[in-house]
Amino acid sequence: MEKSFFVRTFGCQMNEHDSERISNLLIRDGYVSSDNALTADVVVLNTCCIRENADTKLYGNLGHLKAIKDEREDFKIVVAGCLAQKDRDLIRKRAPWVDLVVGTHNVSRVATLLEETSTKGPIVEILEESILDQEFFSSPGPRLSLPYSAYVTVQIGCDNNCAFCIVPQVRGKEISRPFGELLGEVRQLAQDGVTEITLLGQNVNSYGRDLTVDARRSGVFDSKIVGEQYLSEEGARLRPLFGDLMREVAQIDGISRVRFTSPHPKDLRPETIEAMASTKEIMNHLHFPLQSGSDRILALMHRGYSAERYLEKLRDARLGIDDLAVTTDIIVGFPGETEEDFEATLEVAASAQYDGAYTFIYSPRPGTEAAAMVDRFIAPEVISDRFDRLKVVIERSALARHEARIGRVEEVLVEGPSKKNPDHMSGRTAQNKLVHFNKEPQFNSAERLGVGSYVEVEITSATPYFLRGRLLNVVRSPRHRRKLQVAAY
Numbered sequence: 001m002e003k004s005f006f007v008r009t010f011g012c013q014m015n016e017h018d019s020e021r022i023s024n025l026l027i028r029d030g031y032v033s034s035d036n037a038l039t040a041d042v043v044v045l046n047t048c049c050i051r052e053n054a055d056t057k058l059y060g061n062l063g064h065l066k067a068i069k070d071e072r073e074d075f076k077i078v079v080a081g082c083l084a085q086k087d088r089d090l091i092r093k094r095a096p097w098v099d100l101v102v103g104t105h106n107v108s109r110v111a112t113l114l115e116e117t118s119t120k121g122p123i124v125e126i127l128e129e130s131i132l133d134q135e136f137f138s139s140p141g142p143r144l145s146l147p148y149s150a151y152v153t154v155q156i157g158c159d160n161n162c163a164f165c166i167v168p169q170v171r172g173k174e175i176s177r178p179f180g181e182l183l184g185e186v187r188q189l190a191q192d193g194v195t196e197i198t199l200l201g202q203n204v205n206s207y208g209r210d211l212t213v214d215a216r217r218s219g220v221f222d223s224k225i226v227g228e229q230y231l232s233e234e235g236a237r238l239r240p241l242f243g244d245l246m247r248e249v250a251q252i253d254g255i256s257r258v259r260f261t262s263p264h265p266k267d268l269r270p271e272t273i274e275a276m277a278s279t280k281e282i283m284n285h286l287h288f289p290l291q292s293g294s295d296r297i298l299a300l301m302h303r304g305y306s307a308e309r310y311l312e313k314l315r316d317a318r319l320g321i322d323d324l325a326v327t328t329d330i331i332v333g334f335p336g337e338t339e340e341d342f343e344a345t346l347e348v349a350a351s352a353q354y355d356g357a358y359t360f361i362y363s364p365r366p367g368t369e370a371a372a373m374v375d376r377f378i379a380p381e382v383i384s385d386r387f388d389r390l391k392v393v394i395e396r397s398a399l400a401r402h403e404a405r406i407g408r409v410e411e412v413l414v415e416g417p418s419k420k421n422p423d424h425m426s427g428r429t430a431q432n433k434l435v436h437f438n439k440e441p442q443f444n445s446a447e448r449l450g451v452g453s454y455v456e457v458e459i460t461s462a463t464p465y466f467l468r469g470r471l472l473n474v475v476r477s478p479r480h481r482r483k484l485q486v487a488a489y
């Protein structure tokens, strides 16, 4: 019988992407995907260490899994991701029943290592640097859950040093993938029927910075690395900018939607805005992490911008890009944050008029600069009060911006039946807003909506978190290959 695996992902899109990579490798190795951890042969926990309680959650989960391990000896437990990278041997010390611990730089070895655990026993393999060729330079293909969509990692690591953030320590220095390879990968995805590409990087807008530095140092300018058109014998402009990459990706046949996450506000360049403004396939949504609205806190965080500069960049983006949706990340309770600092955050958030925000309670990550500011930690009850007040401000602007869309007809990419109400379908607008809409009684069965179709929906009502609407038309059917139903007999 086929062996099955279950993957649980914690954290960000980068991790989700790594989970897809792990899943694809296991599928290639003959495993089938399962959505039940209790009956699967292998459980993979892909961990995150960016925010609160990651370790409590991990060890809680491992505690539950131990019961299964005690019953079934051939049951395998894999811990991958950032927390594994950071905690290494500690994981097996605290949970000796774990079979395999892999870090962020050798995800591609999961299937091989898992096989080896059967003969060698438990393995911990954490590398300091990527095994690049096999690692992030290989495409994991379309997303398993949404086969019309793919994440493409354009850059790994981060060269910034935000005082609260553990990423530079666990993901290493910034490395960009060669321009030509990225385009090749997107072409292949498009051939497989993918129509939506999300370009991923911790600091995506500084894509290419390292490519040209390396090329300059070595004196070799390879078109595969920097892109044909960015080569110049006189060495004029050698750097492919992120905007160039997005434009070229957008021009690939079959690609209708290009998204990206996340740019760092200090690095948002006019060229990126220009590329978004002039290319219809690049979606009008900008995730623009503010973190704090207080200049004093921003400086302590080493963010490299003031609140005023942030708002200026945002204004430029809104002026340049038609109908732009803007979302953000904000941390509440960074060490030393006073009421005045927090009020500055409320003010900036109100004037930015966000469509939505991920709001985080500051969580000390051991080894980061801010984690040492113990004497300035903020009391939990103060943080929780601030957190609630920030939520009110965010929800107010999100609702206003969503209500302003009522009556509009939006193009929606269909994700599938609504999770809450199976009588409805769900999908995303160009601005990345979730829309729930009615199923299609007006269409005959040949025209039924497939996952990955593009449809027109009239927006009928709004909440701060999603829109509701009425299906008007099917614009385009899905292009991706669908799995054929195999008759059972």
Ligand code: 5AD
Residues within 6 Å of the ligand: 012, 050, 051, 052, 164, 165, 166, 289, 291, 329, 330, 331, 360, 361, 362, 363, 364, 365
């Ligand atoms: N505490 C709280 N939030 C954090 N983030 C990163 N590190 C921390 C931390 N130590 C948030 C930031 C970042 C998002 C991905 O996670 O807002 O943009």
Ligand code: SF4
Residues within 6 Å of the ligand: 158, 159, 160, 161, 162, 165, 166, 167, 168, 202, 203, 264
């Ligand atoms: Fe972390 Fe700052 Fe790098 Fe983002 S830019 S990954 S917050 S260090």
